[in-house]
Ligand SMILES: NC(=O)C1=CN([C@@H]2O[C@H](COP(=O)(O)OP(=O)(O)OC[C@H]3O[C@@H](n4cnc5c(N)ncnc54)[C@H](O)[C@@H]3O)[C@@H](O)[C@H]2O)C=CC1
């Protein structure tokens with residue numbers, strides 16, 4: 321069920337074939353010898369490809385991580401495990417014990433996505449998505465960072481006018497282990513007259529709000545010092561407490577300008593003038609929805625990475641999109657969001673800032689060189705599939721063009 325432990329060693333020269341590296345897709349990605357001795361650090365990374373396009377995008381991100389590690393003196397032990405529909409088919413549960421224990425024992429988790437038509441009508445406990453929610457809860461990854469950045473060469477891919485999209489750089493922080501996705505009571509019932517009903521509970525305790533608030537204020541301090549908290553405090557009690565706690569905690573962060581916005585207005589403002597936002601913080605469900613919306617400002621949902629962090633223990637790094645069953649197996653998936661999630665893994669999960677920047681610069685360089693998957697294609701650029709885009713990203717990782725040199 322779980323793939324065996326793979327230890328990748330590195331020998332820096334040229335990527336993959338010329339390194340004699342064996343790609344995760346099956347060919348040789350092994351760099352050993354001279355550079356192996358240069359590895360100063362070694363990390364265990366749990367890989368969870370999941371379902372749909374998950375295996376395609378994780379394969380690319382893994383190759384990029386390995387090559388970057390070779391070049392930056394980082395060694396990984398990868399453990400590939402099952403979750404979601406793939407786990408249901410193999411073991412009967414969406415989050416096998418082995419997957420959870422492997423994740424808990426690692427330094428970081430890199431995840432594709434879960435879900436698909438085959439399991440859509442399963443009962444709740446046997447849905448692929450239940451496995452993902454359980455993993456987040458078990459790892460305690462309450463703080464979910466979702467950066468939405470419009471890369472200059474992609475401004476044409478945005479559905480918004482150029483002057484609206486150009487320069488957008490916002491950080492959406494989603495509370496990830498509370499709220500309506502986890503709240504009790506929940507369930508289905510039947511009234512006396514035979515009519516069915518179903519219900520969920522949006523619930524937040526003070527400690528859950530306080531910890532995401534502190535996290536968000538600290539992120540805002542490192543950015544442009546503006547924090548917008550999005551809620552529905554005109555209607556929902558859970559939002560009223562959310563707003564009250566944010567106002568109280570703001571006293572501890574006088575250098576951060578706190579504002580509040582109702583979620584309905586926020587969804588409109590994101591499209592009207594996204595540059596008004598710097599750091600945005602919101603609850604689990606609003607964050608889920610608003611980040612999909614923010615992704616389209618950047619050109620595609622295939623561009624948005626995420627980092628889910630706990631107080632202690634490994635983080636989970638995954639694109640914000642789902643398993644895209646409509647394009648699975650067709651080599652059409654955009655791997656940038658997953659590659660950028662790997663960069664977040666290096667930065668937030670392992671503290672490897674230089675390697676993270678190398679990957680981010682490579683993404684920008686690949687875009688500058690004109691390579692696009694179909695979701696971000698515009699006339700005059702080069703349309704490629706997921707695999708070839710991965711190759712191009714690796715060429716850029718190797719050439720290591722600094723961001724300042726990018727046009
Ligand atoms: N974190 C996760 O694992 C998530 C899983 N899901 C699951 O994924 C399945 C599909 O859900 P949808 O609502 O269709 O959302 P989705 O995000 O999978 O797809 C929405 C649309 O965006 C496109 N798309 C998504 N990622 C793309 C990429 N990397 N490159 C190019 N196009 C991309 C898809 O082709 C589709 O047209 C469901 O089972 C859902 O529950 C949904 C969201 C998050």
Ligand SMILES: CC(C)CC(=O)C(=O)O
Pocket residue numbers: 449450452453608640641
């Ligand atoms: C599929 C859900 C469990 C999660 C989700 O929609 C998301 O995190 O974007």
